[in-house]
Amino acid sequence: MSTKFNFGRVFIYTVLIFFCIVYLMPLFVMVTTSLKTLPDIKAGNLLSLPTEWVFDAWTKAWSTACTGVKCEGVQGYFWNSFQMVIPAVALSTLLGAFNGYIISKWQFRGSNFFFSAMLFGCFIPFQVVLLPMATTLGKLGLANTTTGLVIVHVIYGLAFTTLFFRNFYVGIPDELVKAAKLDGAGFFTIFFKIMLPLSTPIIMVTVIWQFTSIWNDFLFGVVYSGSDTQPITVALNNLVNTSTGIKEYNVDMAGAIIAALPTLVVYVLAGKYFVRGLTAGSVKG
Numbered sequence: 001m002s003t004k005f006n007f008g009r010v011f012i013y014t015v016l017i018f019f020c021i022v023y024l025m026p027l028f029v030m031v032t033t034s035l036k037t038l039p040d041i042k043a044g045n046l047l048s049l050p051t052e053w054v055f056d057a058w059t060k061a062w063s064t065a066c067t068g069v070k071c072e073g074v075q076g077y078f079w080n081s082f083q084m085v086i087p088a089v090a091l092s093t094l095l096g097a098f099n100g101y102i103i104s105k106w107q108f109r110g111s112n113f114f115f116s117a118m119l120f121g122c123f124i125p126f127q128v129v130l131l132p133m134a135t136t137l138g139k140l141g142l143a144n145t146t147t148g149l150v151i152v153h154v155i156y157g158l159a160f161t162t163l164f165f166r167n168f169y170v171g172i173p174d175e176l177v178k179a180a181k182l183d184g185a186g187f188f189t190i191f192f193k194i195m196l197p198l199s200t201p202i203i204m205v206t207v208i209w210q211f212t213s214i215w216n217d218f219l220f221g222v223v224y225s226g227s228d229t230q231p232i233t234v235a236l237n238n239l240v241n242t243s244t245g246i247k248e249y250n251v252d253m254a255g256a257i258i259a260a261l262p263t264l265v266v267y268v269l270a271g272k273y274f275v276r277g278l279t280a281g282s283v284k285g
Contacts, residue, residue: 035053057248088153204273
């Protein structure tokens with residue numbers, strides 16, 4: 001029995017390590033390519049290590065690479081993305097928590113239909129909302145602005161955040177809310193003093209979900225932003241497609257890693273909280 005058990009564990013770990021290597025191979029290629037010189041890239045192969053480790057491609061991608069008509073690197077677009085992501089994540093999370101709280105604990109006539117209608121928003125493709133959203137932003141005078149882009153992401157993400165919080169709050173006993181009402185707590189007091197402090201797991205899920213979704217978005221960024229408000233995903237696309245006679249694959253790879261770093265850091269640091277948040281309240285007893 002002991003031999004079979006050990007063999008089984010070895011087999012499982014071998015399979016896991018194999019798939020882990022396969023999954024991380026593109027990242028390995030990107031990192032090593034970004035640290036190579038152009039002659040090294042042309043002379044070697046994708047999986048070879050750099051013969052000379054240099055960071056020139058990273059410096060150029062950050063500060064001097066051409067992203068269209070400008071040759072100022074991706075640094076400005078990097079900060080544009082942060083200016084867009086932080087308020088969009090905060091607003092969509094707070095509004096989603098508020099909606100989920102109302103739908104689950106303060107049900108009103110038509111609340112189930114309202115929730116179903118919002119749930120339908122999770123399945124609406126990006127392309128469907130492009131024209132009406134562009135028209136709305138134009139009438140509000142928010143076209144090509146960071147504020148307009150924030151509003152777009154908040155509206156589109158609200159269906160998801162409402163779904164997350166509603167499903168989480170359904171698992172919180174109604175007796176807790178009723179007891180708070182008997183003690184004289186009002187609508188907002190219950191929300192801010194009771195519900196939100198209990199919502200840490202689902203808040204982490206929502207923040208991670210919204211941050212990665214908004215940061216990685218390209219379509220809304222290229223449609224609704226102006227030349228000075230474009231996010232880094234648009235800059236990366238321009239960087240890769242801008243030709244100066246010589247294709248600098250090392251600069252492209254460095255730019256791609258810079259663009260992916262924030263989401264990578266978020267998943268590495270908060271990935272366990274994401275899993276805990278998804279499973280929170282799934283087991284009742």
